Amino acid sequence: MPSPMDEFRRRRAEGHARLVDTEHLGIKRFHRLDADAYADRSAEGRLDARTKELLGLVASAVLRCDDCITYHLEQCVSAGWTLEEIEDALNVALVVGGSITIPHLRRARLTLDELFAQRD
Amino acid sequence: MPSPMDEFRRRRAEGHARLVDTEHLGIKRFHRLDADAYADRSAEGRLDARTKELLGLVASAVLRCDDCITYHLEQCVSAGWTLEEIEDALNVALVVGGSITIPHLRRARLTLDELFAQRD
């Protein structure tokens, strides 16, 4: 039986494949721009990928998008952020975004349990 | 004649003083919680203040609050982030939040000009 995280990955991949299977240049280019925004630019005096994944997580949390939160949690764990650090970033989102973010943070916490269990 | 940044600081201080001059414990405690969220917790294995100011900036930008953006830009510049790094963080906000954030990013750019001029 697939875990919630596996199920998320499958649905995300399916939808993504359909969305970018298009002749529309704007949609294709936006996806490239989106990927580029999180690339490591520390060699150019800009930010590293790790920091930007945390920015993406907090932006997703205050805008209250579960899919985006799950995706960035996955990237943050891969990038080596610890549970304590991710919790502290989510606390910034909680204070900025208020109690309306709490249902998303509850789901994020369960996702983190699964992500750290898969990693170990 | 006061600069836009000076005028912002004066109005912010005036409103802040009135808002927290209250018997309401909830409002006082929220302000304390807000300040605490950006405190350095690196000694506890959490995030440093510098990283959290950048998180606060991106959260403010995607939620499109000029006053919050201006405040966190000020903190980010004080914390030593360079123009190139701040621009890269704002680019994450632009991609996540879309063109609706652009008017705020234009004003943020002019604010950055003033903040770096004041610092130098």
Added chain:
Amino acid sequence: MPSPMDEFRRRRAEGHARLVDTEHLGIKRFHRLDADAYADRSAEGRLDARTKELLGLVASAVLRCDDCITYHLEQCVSAGWTLEEIEDALNVALVVGGSITIPHLRRARLTLDELFAQRD
């Protein structure tokens, strides 16, 4: 010299007059529905106008619209809510909506000062 509140009332009346000076039935009807939503319905076992003005205030605060906040503050003060009660309602908005509402609450506090001064 007009006070901020007087200036707000003048601009609001000017824009309102232009917006509803239209042949568009939808726009006219929406304005009627909007006014009706705050009418006293306690005789029908529903809510009184006073409670609904407080609901309108909190909705405006979490959606972060200064003009709407100012308008509902005016109505709440007219309806007899005290400063302590309005502050408590705004605290609900602060907790639900987070620190991103704070700049609006600062301005709301200054508006309340003016409204209570005008009333007395």
Added chain:
Amino acid sequence: MPSPMDEFRRRRAEGHARLVDTEHLGIKRFHRLDADAYADRSAEGRLDARTKELLGLVASAVLRCDDCITYHLEQCVSAGWTLEEIEDALNVALVVGGSITIPHLRRARLTLDELFAQRD
């Protein structure tokens, strides 16, 4: 087994029936106003229904409401908009609303597959 679109229609109809089965005039009138907003007004020098369904779709996409997006996609396909045209409208929503809309656009793409399959 019901398709996702059939399941959406069933749940929507069930909730709709309960919501408008009320004595509350405001709720009833809002539903009428909502339906009227998309009616053909081209004979009065205003917009046709077709254009307004596209407006409703883009508004729903930038506000990130899956049920609203699905509903307007259904109306847009019925109104004769092609996949290429709908994609171009969704691209406007993507640029205005940013990457936070992408999970909704992925689901919209799968919905479009089903709607065009049902039509053909």
Added chain:
Amino acid sequence: MPSPMDEFRRRRAEGHARLVDTEHLGIKRFHRLDADAYADRSAEGRLDARTKELLGLVASAVLRCDDCITYHLEQCVSAGWTLEEIEDALNVALVVGGSITIPHLRRARLTLDELFAQRD
């Protein structure tokens, strides 16, 4: 078989337990502040719990968070608000927040059916 409301309560409790099982003081304190915001303060000349639950409901509805709406509906029914009064509060949310709130109001209506059935 658990009802939708029972299922909601189970998932909410599970996520809540994980989220607050933390060393992070900010997250713990925010939860306390959140609970306090709805406490009865009428003895201090502020608002009673009943009124504040209605404020929380309308705030949740205009911000379009189903979990928050469900939670506050439960509290409003416990606090003794009638269906007619809750409907009137939701109508304020509908007018302020527009048709984009309708899918949430449909689900809220079904939740109310279940809550009043459980109570009786």
Added chain:
Amino acid sequence: MPSPMDEFRRRRAEGHARLVDTEHLGIKRFHRLDADAYADRSAEGRLDARTKELLGLVASAVLRCDDCITYHLEQCVSAGWTLEEIEDALNVALVVGGSITIPHLRRARLTLDELFAQRD
């Protein structure tokens, strides 16, 4: 003395010049993507520029960004949409987005007065 519209154009141009005067490729590319999204694609079986300006207007109105509304109103008037058609599009935004959009629609109405006066 500059009109509100002239003043808007001056400030917008000033901020825009600073924002895109950057080495950051992401920010430059986003601006190109933004411009492209409104280009005429009717020759490719997609939408014409005129329709997409109306989509941009409604997206801006429901997201409640005055600068974006003003910009798209300008484009819509240039593209030949009449006052009656633009009003009908704004009515869709009003119904979808609710009364919280009304302060923006009031300002939009005054902007339309100025734009049609400048055109004639």
